[in-house]
Amino acid sequence: xxxxxxxxxxxxxxxxxxxxxxxxxxxxxxxxxxxxxxxxxxxxxxxxxxxxxxxxxxxxxxxxxxxxxxxxxxxxxxxxxxxxxxxxxxxxxxxxxxxxxxxxxxxxxxxxxxxxxxxxxxxxxxxxxxxxxxxxxxxxxxxxxxxxxxxxxxxxxxxxxxxxxxxxxxxxxxxxxxxxxxxxxxxxxxxxxxxxxxxxxxxxxxxxxxxxxxxxxxxxxxxxxxxxxxxxxxxxxxxxxxxxxxxxxxxxxxxxxxxxx
Numbered sequence: 151x152x153x154x155x156x157x158x159x160x161x162x163x164x165x166x167x168x169x170x171x172x173x174x175x176x177x178x179x180x181x182x183x184x185x186x187x188x189x190x191x192x193x194x195x196x197x198x199x200x201x202x203x204x205x206x207x208x209x210x211x212x213x214x215x216x217x218x219x220x221x222x223x224x225x226x227x228x229x230x231x232x233x234x235x236x237x238x239x240x241x242x243x244x245x246x247x248x249x250x251x252x253x254x255x256x257x258x259x260x261x262x263x264x265x266x267x268x269x270x271x272x273x274x275x276x277x278x279x280x281x282x283x284x285x286x287x288x289x290x291x292x293x294x295x296x297x298x299x300x301x302x303x304x305x306x307x308x309x310x311x312x313x314x315x316x317x318x319x320x321x322x323x324x325x326x327x328x329x330x331x332x333x334x335x336x337x338x339x340x341x342x343x344x345x346x347x348x349x350x351x352x353x354x355x356x357x358x359x360x361x362x363x364x365x366x367x368x369x370x371x372x373x374x375x376x377x378x379x380x381x382x383x384x385x386x387x388x389x390x391x392x393x394x395x396x397x398x399x400x401x402x403x404x405x406x407x408x409x410x411x
Contacts, residue, residue: 159374159386163367166340167359173344174358185346194342198335202368205328209372216319216378216389223312224393227258230282230305231401237289237298250285253278258398261313265381265391270317279310320379329373336369 177183185191234250257278264270283306286299340362348354371387378389 158384159367159370162370163363166366167363170340170343170362171355171359174346174348174355177344178348183345183347185342187346187349191342191346195339198339199365201335202332202365202372205332206368206372208328209375212319213375213378213387213389216316219312219316219319220389220391220393223261223309224397226305226309226312227254227394227397230254230302230309233298233302233305234285237294238285250282250289253281253285255398255401257282257309258394258401262391262394262398265379265394268379268381268383270313270321270379272313272317275310275313279306282306316379320377329376332369332372336365339365 174183231251231254234254238250257275260274260278264274283303286302286306290296290299343358343362346358348358350357374385375387378387379391380388381391
């Protein structure tokens, strides 16, 4: 089933091409094909292709950036986790509510819970980050060297920055109007195809079907990569976040923690 689903975009676009082809044949049969493909329609098509390509380019730029976020976030989390273990006291007697290592692991759990829920609750992450900030202040008050604490703060700030970026890429609606324009443009082109006069025989029909296939596939892909963090939604273009899940499992296994017995 998964192998078939990988080609969902292809099948959807192919279905759109076949439907347009059948509607064109029906339109010709009932003599409804009254639109002539000329310079005016060619100019309109050019504007539609240009608009869709601009939106697609912007969506792909966000998607390529989104691909880097899980890996960069995992590296930063591992760094602050290791640094925290070096500078904080360890032992069963330590209260978990004051353990910076425990709070860092809680931050990762919150990040993964948000990803699995397909919604980014930034307030939950801010709460976990504030706990770590308080831990850093407490360690400074206890006389820990400022250098590793500053490194922790820098890495924590970068995690916060990445979480803001993930929130914007995945869940913002700032350019939803551009997607509506793409949909309307595609629908306009397909309507023109259906009622267009075909003066090129079978080759013309095939060309119309292929253009429909390509445009439909691109617009579908634009909608799909609008949110590249749709975990377990069976979308065709999702960012791999397994590195964060594996890191959480590794920490829960306790393999990295020292034996203090």
